Amino acid sequence: MRFKQIWSTWGTVVVGLFLVVLGIMAALSPAPRCEGVPMTPGQTCVDRGRFGAERVNTYDEKIRTNRIVQWAxxxxxxxxxxxGGLRVARSRTAAAPD
Structure with missing residues (x-):
């Protein structure tokens, strides 16, 4: 029960802050990179995932993904x-003594 209560109040605020920071970071670093090296238009890159999976990305795909992250x-x-802020405020007013 306690986990559900925390997630419904402060958890949403923390996740919201994380997403806002993620969008700001994407906006501050819009140039796509491949293995830490800036990519040029028309270049392709093989990204290796954490578990060994490989994915071929193009410059345009990385730009498109970055734009989606910047706004979404x-x-x-x-x-x-x-x-989350409304839930926190509502829970504080409900818990406040009269």
Whole structure:
């Protein structure tokens, strides 16, 4: 029960902040990289996943993904911040003595 209560209040605020920071980081570093080296238009890159899976990405795919993260992550983060903030405020007013 305690986990559910924390997730519904402060957990949403923390996840919202994480998503906003993720979007800001994507906006501050828009140039795609391959193995730490900046990519040029038309270049392809083989990304190796954590468990050995390989994926071929092009410069345009990385730019497109970065643009999605730049806009979607902060938008979802702000929604979670508002939702979590309202829940925190409501739980504090409900717990306040009269």
């Amino acid at each position: 992550a902060p938008a979802a983060g702000v929604v979670l911040l508002i939702f």
